[in-house]
Amino acid sequence: MKKLTSKQSLVLEFIKDYISKNSYAPSVRDVMKHFNFKSPRAAHKHLITLEEKGYIERNNVSRGIKLTSKSGEIFTSEKVVPVVGKIAAGAAIEAIENIIDTVPLSSNYFSKNNEYFALLVEGTSMIEAHIMSGDYVIIKKQDFAKNNDIVVALIDGNYATLKKFRKKDDIIHLIPENKNMNIIKVEPDRLQIQGVMVGLIRMFE
Structure with a gap:
């Protein structure tokens, strides 16, 4: 069976x-809407490719997509998590939300009711939490956090950072796990929580 690209896997x-x-x-338009494709044609091309590679079958009716048996086996034990960019474990960097890769992980670690994404870590502000530059962090998508959660925080709608979350006296403290770096303090209306870290992947050469 032919290998899928990252987008085809998603x-x-x-x-x-x-x-x-x-x-x-789903219909073609459901696929288009979910992935923000500009036209149904783009979604249709992905479905044609998935059919040609043997992962789905299609009938000429609305919502006429069927998963093949091999496709079902692929996803019994794995979930494909998109890597949507880089995240600063240091000074906040401009937010990136382009899918640059995917990582397959065991579905045993995930709830069916939640969405997940991965980010590539840049910087050393979280090294005392054993999060190193070059690691992939697995994030559960949600817009709230508890004190001491490690979060993906978006500041002023433009800059993202990975830090420990703590709220003190109506001020949000984004705390590095590196004694040589300073706490970032922001008002709640300047901050958006994009998710909470639930896992980490480290590649060894």
């Missing part, structure tokens, strides 16, 4: 999750 994962939640397949 489209296939979306189809699988959609069928699981709704008991019927």
